Amino acid sequence: MIKNRVDIITLGCSKNLVDSEQLMRQFEAAGYIVKHDSDKVSGEIVVINTCGFIGDAKEESINMILNFVQAKAQKKIRKLFVMGCLSERFMTDLNQEIPEVDKFYGKFDWKQLITDLGKPYRDDLRYERILTTPPHYAYIKIAEGCDRCCSYCAIPIITGRYQSRPMEEIEEEVKLMISEGVKEFQIIAQDLTYYGKDLYKTWKLPELIDRLAMIPGVEWLRLHYAYPAKFPYELLAVMRKHDNVCKYLDIALQHISDNMLSRMHRNVTKEETYALLKRIREEVPGIHIRTTLMVGYPGESESDFEELKEFVREMRFERMGAFAYSEEEGTYSAIHYVDDISEEIKQKRLDDLMALQEKIAAEINAEKVGRRMNVIIDREEVDYYVGRTEFDSPEVDPEVLIEKTMELHIGEFYLVEITGAQTFELIGHVIK
Structure with a gap:
């Protein structure tokens, strides 16, 4: 001790x-x-x-x-x-x-x-931290709490109402981190989309990201945990405007059937969800969308699940995770619904959905072979360097394995030609 x-x-x-x-x-x-x-x-x-x-x-x-x-x-x-x-x-x-x-x-x-x-x-x-991540990237939390009250989620019970941080405070924190060597910022909140509504009486995420992108030294900004209802479409223009705003959006959709979306209290419909994704892809060409889906929610029929699978086939999400419903004490669904899907069926649906996504992810990765991409180096292994593209968030997304043909420096950007692809990894070499 x-x-x-x-x-x-x-x-x-x-x-x-x-x-x-x-x-x-x-x-x-x-x-x-x-x-x-x-x-x-x-x-x-x-x-x-x-x-x-x-x-x-x-x-x-x-x-x-x-x-x-x-x-x-x-x-x-x-x-x-x-x-x-x-x-x-x-x-x-x-x-x-x-x-x-x-x-x-x-x-x-x-x-x-x-x-x-x-x-x-x-x-x-109060803005200072000891980073546990590699020193070239950090997470920036722009808000606490959540006002959405989805029927399955305990987060509002735990964290309370949405509380945005003032833009000036967030800018000050980012500038401090840049002075300490941080180049890449993962912008996080339980719900990015709602940012500013409580503090400024209107949605302010587009303005915040625009202001952060203009700070000298911000090389990459990446957005995590948007919400589909009342999505601030002005954000898409900001993503097009700034090269340092990664063409990446993490937006949890949970399901697609109107039956499930209604029971989940998601305040969005199937038609609106399809229209949202279509507009995002049209306005930000090449964007990579990460989403999270849920299976086994109370009342999910085979028809609902087939609808969900068809949604995944059509949308071809570049990044997707899924989980099986778990009843949470105190939530609307725990109080009002019966957890009527067996664990065996939940697991079968989860396995089927992820198998479908694995095939899609492999195909999307294979399409990158031959491309030249900007890659930041996260670490060095015995046989290769490991980096990420703007389409890859740390810990959760694919990595780029780079052949050791020359010395590379952690936290630096390199132009890399992709020479091979696996389901969850790319392989490449640095262009001299």
Whole structure:
């Protein structure tokens, strides 16, 4: 056990990661040695930043907490703190059931952790973070919460109403990160589309992205987690205007049948969804769309599922993920619907959908062979360098494996000719 060392473990999404990075900077300023997701936890203090979104994530968070409760009992650590979405949602239950944790914090009161340890929280460092990503890219969280209230989703229960950050504050954070060497920014929120509605009384995402794109040093901006209803079409003109706004959009669609969209409270129809995607592709040629779909939602018939498969065939999403419905306590669907699809059918539908997408993804990747693409280098492996194109977000999208014919530098851009393609990877070499 190393005195004055803190190990921070982050579970869940990139929004949680931003919170952990901010907390790490505060610990550092308070004189602690800070490590993140270390292979070997050896600090006297452990902080677990939990996820409480779906069943599997909650189970992972609980198991992680119990592992460190045992480590504390064995005197391998001295203090154990828990923060994040799980403790925000189940604070009372967790306090009763796992009293060995020194203190639980929610999603927003984690700043109190520093003062509880007798150290001052440094408001002058509120934009500063210790990046856990490679130093050339970072996640920028532009809002908290969600006002959409989809019938299956617990996020509004956990995080509350939508809260946009002021544009000036976001710009200041981006400029600070550029000064520290960051070139690529993943713009994130539970719902990007709604940005500004609460603060400025109108949708402001297009203006925000336009302003960020004009900051010197911003090489790439990539947009994550848009929502299809009331989509701000002015954003498409901004994407065309700026070369440094990646031709990439992550927009969760969940389903396509009107029956399912209505039951899910998505406030959009099949016809509107098709029209939206058509317009996005027309106005931003070459754009890569990432989406997420759900199978096994209560009442999903075979006809609904066949409609979903046909949608995937027609749209040929460049990037797609899917998951099976999991009933979440307190949501509209948990209260009003019966989870009437068996786990076997859910899994079969999920497997069928992903098999269909895998074939499409392989075909789309194969179409890139022979193209020359701008690639940023993320890391070096034994036999090759690993990079990404503007169409690839870290962790979730395909990578480019580059032959070691010359020395390349992490975080730099290179023109790469694509010479081969696999389902989830491209192969290429640098053009000298």
